[in-house]
Structures are given as structure tokens and as C-alpha cells.
Amino acid sequence: MAHATGVRLPFEEVPAAVRAWVERALGSVVVSATTQQGGFSPGVAARLVTASGRRAFVKTVGTSLNPKTPELFRQEITAMQAIGPLPMAPALYEVYDDGDWVGMVFEDIDGRLPDHPWEQHDADRVLDAVTELTDVLDPSPWPDAPVAAVRSHDFLSRWDNVIADGLDVPEWARGREEELAELARFGVRTLAEGKALAHWDLRADNIILTDDRVVFIDWAHPALAPRWTDTVILHADMRESVRLPALPDDLAITGFLAAVAAGLWWGAFHPPPPGLPTIRAWQQRHALIHLDWVRERLA
Secondary structure, three states: OOOOOOOEOOHHHOOHHHHHHHHHHHOOOEEEEEEOOOOOOOEEEEEEEEOOOOEEEEEEEOOOOOOOHHHHHHHHHHHHHHHOOOOOOOOEEEEEEOOOOEEEEEOOOOOEOOOOOOOHHHHHHHHHHHHHHHHHOOOOOOOOOOEHHHHOOOHHHOHHHHHHOOOOOOHHHOOOHHHHHHHHHHHHHHHOOOOEEEOOOOOHHHEEEOOOOEEEOOOOOOEEEOOOHHHHHHHHHHOOOOOOOOOOOOHHHHHHHHHHHHHHHHHOOOOOOOOOOOHHHHHHHHHHHHHHHHHHHHO
């Protein structure tokens, strides 16, 4: 299933001050800007070429496009600067923040997004790379990073909302909502004990494949969590399309999946936020994927 996507803005339509900052950062006039698709964020996501031949990738957004996205970009700036250079992350060249528009200029990575639905050879390669990434990020090179279970507490505690709102759930889960809520609480408690740094938002559209690199992009949400977290998140994205290695029979993983499922399920019953028209359908579909996985692990 295709991912939800934000509404992209052409680079030429951003405020003149932002375009001027980009050209100062790159030392030359931009002569080509190719909008890139994929990802949830509205705003600009474009590969640039300057008159001097220099290439770069720019992300920028203003509050008029979505009032919350600039803060996510600020989080990404903080995270990238705190983590420092990583072999499996893009180099961050320059940042911009005028209080309204926020932007980042990265190295331009000559590669492609993995196919979605996933192909087996891409999935195998990316899962190997995630293991390498986890080794680099455990223990976290950013000890003061947010704790995933704390920062995402509301999202991961949505079984209470599902129950309170009387939302319908798949047939197998009816009458088991309280059991699933307790399972989710256990998963979140275990999540809070993790000391590795998780990307926390791994999907096919947050990964670039080159001939010799797997590059993980969009670092707006890294947080402290158990080593298994990013692998579990990726398995959920791959689950419908490829063969996957078995994960440990760990109740904490099952509880984490139950928590994510409820967060997605509850969110899917709400109107979409500005600039993200397809997110609710995506949330519902992926809630069902997580719920089915929970059912299978509890069998």
C-alpha cells in the first residue's frame, strides 16, 4: 500500500528570503529544483542544482502550510546536530529558522527509495543496515535524547481513548480491549527502559538506497528505546510484502505493537490535519496490520 504523503510546495513558491538563504548556503544561484514525493511532511522537499554545478537537498516549511511541521523540523535540526555525522545518515550542511519558516540543506544522495510494497532483496539489505545502525546508536551518542515512551506517551496510550469513545475494533479484539490496553501499558513500560537511540520513524519513504549505501533520512523523531525498536517498526512496514526473520517471543514487543495499533486506530477516526489529506486512511490500514500481528503473536 502506498504511504500517506504531504502536499509538496515547489521550491520556486517559497518566500524569497528562504530561497536567498539556500543560495547563500550553496554559494550559487539555484538553476534546477526537482520536487521529491513521499513522506508525511508538507512543504518543500527538493533536489537542487546550482549554476556552479553543486547539488543539495532542501527541506523547508512554514506555519501557513501546517502549524506543527516547523516544530518537527526544529526537532530534526536538534537531533542531527546532537548525533553528529553518521555513516548511514545524510550530512546536514546548513539550517534556517526565521520563526515562521524552518529549513535544512543536506547533501544530495544519488539513490532511490525502496519499492513499496517491498521487494525481498531491498528488505534484506535494509534490515542488515538497521542492525548496523543500531550497533552505532547503542549506547546512544545523544544521552539526553527524548525517551520514546515519554515523548510518545499519548499516542501509545490510546486504548483508553478507544474504549472511552466506544470505537469499533476488529472482531477478534472485541471484548478484549482492556486486556490489550494492559498489554500495551506493559510494552510502554519496557520501552521506557531502553538506552539505544531509535530513529523511531522508519518506513520505505525514509530510506534511500544507493549502490553502496543505505541512508536513513528524516530524523525528526529519534528517541531512547530498546535495541529492537527500529527493527520492529520496519517489520511492520514490510510485513505484507516479504518474508521476514522471526522476532523474539517477547511480550514487550507484543505490547509495543498493541500500543502502536491503538494510536493508529484512534487517530484514523479523526479529520486529517492541514496538508496531510491521506494520513487517516494510511493510519487505519497500518493499525489493522499491527492488530493482526498482535493477534498472531498472542495465538
